[in-house]
Amino acid sequence: MKLYRYFEDWRAAFLATARQLSAAGIEPEIAEIFLRHREKLDLNAEAEKLRAHGIGLLTFTDSSYPKLLLETEKFPPLLYYRGALGPGDELCLAMVGTRMVTTYGRLATPRLAGPLAEAGAIIVSGMAFGVDALAHQAAVERGRRTIAVLGGGLDEKSLYPKAHGLLAQQILDTGGMLLSEYPPLTPNFKQNFVARNRIISGMSVATVVIECNLKSGSLITAKYALEQNRGVYAVPGPIYAEQSQGPNNLIKMGAKLVTDAIDILEDLNLQHWPEQQQAQSGFDDSPAEAALLQVVAHEPLHINEIVRQSQLSLADATSALTFLEMKGKIKNLGGQQYVLSR
Numbered sequence: 001m002k003l004y005r006y007f008e009d010w011r012a013a014f015l016a017t018a019r020q021l022s023a024a025g026i027e028p029e030i031a032e033i034f035l036r037h038r039e040k041l042d043l044n045a046e047a048e049k050l051r052a053h054g055i056g057l058l059t060f061t062d063s064s065y066p067k068l069l070l071e072t073e074k075f076p077p078l079l080y081y082r083g084a085l086g087p088g089d090e091l092c093l094a095m096v097g098t099r100m101v102t103t104y105g106r107l108a109t110p111r112l113a114g115p116l117a118e119a120g121a122i123i124v125s126g127m128a129f130g131v132d133a134l135a136h137q138a139a140v141e142r143g144r145r146t147i148a149v150l151g152g153g154l155d156e157k158s159l160y161p162k163a164h165g166l167l168a169q170q171i172l173d174t175g176g177m178l179l180s181e182y183p184p185l186t187p188n189f190k191q192n193f194v195a196r197n198r199i200i201s202g203m204s205v206a207t208v209v210i211e212c213n214l215k216s217g218s219l220i221t222a223k224y225a226l227e228q229n230r231g232v233y234a235v236p237g238p239i240y241a242e243q244s245q246g247p248n249n250l251i252k253m254g255a256k257l258v259t260d261a262i263d264i265l266e267d268l269n270l271q272h273w274p275e276q277q278q279a280q281s282g283f284d285d286s287p288a289e290a291a292l293l294q295v296v297a298h299e300p301l302h303i304n305e306i307v308r309q310s311q312l313s314l315a316d317a318t319s320a321l322t323f324l325e326m327k328g329k330i331k332n333l334g335g336q337q338y339v340l341s342r
Contacts (some may be wrong), residue, residue, distance in 0.1 A: 002026060003266045004061075014038070024235035053155040053184050056081050064088050066203035071298065072228050074198060076181035082154050083177035086122070086145065093121045093141065093264070094200045094225070097131025097210035098243050105211035105243065108235050112208060113138035119270065122147055123205050126196065127164055127171075127178075131210045131218075136171060136194040146176045147203075151196045152188035154180050160188040195342055197221040198228075205268060206231030208258065212246035219246050222255070231268070269331065288312055288320040293340075296330055300337040 006024035016024070021031040050057065058065055060077045064085040069075045095113055097105060109131050113123050117139040125132040126147035139146035148171055152158045160170060168178060173216040181199065182192065195218050201207050209232070212218040222232050228314040234255040236246025251257050258264055285293065288310075295301070295309045307317045321338060324330045330338050 004077070010059075038260065041043045049184055050080075054082055055154050055184060056085070062088075066090070066092070068092070068205065068230075068298075069199065069203040072198065072202040075202060076199065078181065080180050080183060081177055083172045084145070084175045085177065090122050091120060091270070092124045092147065092204040094124045094204035094207040094221065095131065095135035095210065095223045096125060096197075096200065096207060096212075098212040098216055098218065098246075099128055099130040099132075100243065101130035101134065101211055102241065102243055104237060104241070108136060109134040109210050110138040112210070112235070112258070112261050112264070114142060116264065117142050117144035119261070119265055121270070124149065124200055126150065126193070126200060127161075127167065129161060129163075131212075133164060133167060136167060136176075139176070140167070140170045143174050144215055145174065146171055147165070148176070148178050148186075149196050149200045149203075150178060150180045150182075150192050151192035152180065152182055153184040153186040154178050155184040156186065158185055163218055193217060194220055198224045201225040201230060202228055205232065206233060206264070207249055208235070208264065209247045209255070210235045211237060211243040213242050214245050214249065216246050219250070222250060231256065233267075235259065284321070286320065288316050289324050292317065292320050292324060293329065296324075296338050296340055298340050300333055300339050303336040303338065307339065 002025040009061040018031055018035060021034070021326055022028065058079040058081055060070060062076060065079070065088050067088040093116055096107070097109070101109070113135040117123055123135050123139045123146040125135045125148060127133060127136060127150060127284065136146045136148060148168065150160065152160055159165060171178065179199070181196070194217065197217060201221050201224040207222055207230060209218050209222050225232050232250060233253040234247035234250040234257060236248055236251060236257055236259070239248065256267060291310045291312060292306065295306055303317065303321070306321070307314055310317060314318070321330065330340055332338055
């Protein structure tokens, strides 16, 4: 971000001198490492490497960069991807859980993931064994888009787990995407999986935890979701089952108990999401509506502040807000407070 704020473009940042890097706020040790690395770097070879593996680059300034992820404190400025890019404001729901899934989890995961995918939610998970794979598979079986966030490179050699090569291809074949903050040929180090969990939760409106024990990485994802001011849902399980300890404990701590997809859709006010999407796609936004969408955010905003920031008249703002609410793009919280619907 320091480079982005200081330099006029990325080329200027890449070609910067040590003095310019220092002026941009880069620590001398880091600047020295960068300058040494730049001497050995062949950008054409790096670009060819990406092309050879069918990998694209997404920067945080691109319109397709997940907008919710941008709201988090430690969003990655650069993402690598394979597959189809969607709009940055996709409705994403994270679904995570244990690798050692039980029969109960095998039944519960598609029970939630399938209807959520059919309702228009993009299931986001980590393509790991167990709950992750089952969530992706439920979306794939319905021909729905799903996103897998990985902890290593996206090239065939680094893809992990190897046994999920077919699942990865199915995700791509159904219009989904593989996503990572790590360049090609990056091994899947243990610490990478913890770091990638913040992306899974950060790009999602909420995280659903299905089965996990008290030491599971899924609880780290739930913790990130709470820190990012996102919803956390948990599927209850038998009190004597180790893999139910995680979600049961989350429920005791205040997570929303869910047993069906409709519980999540209703809680997020998304039960009519498909109809809203259809209405939204059928009508272009007016100039006033477009102006309001640049102002209204995920935090409640009073209409007086909306009018001030948009520089619209009260009458024009009120009319545009009404149409945006009909399109499902904003929500009226009462008391003349408005937020984005997603």
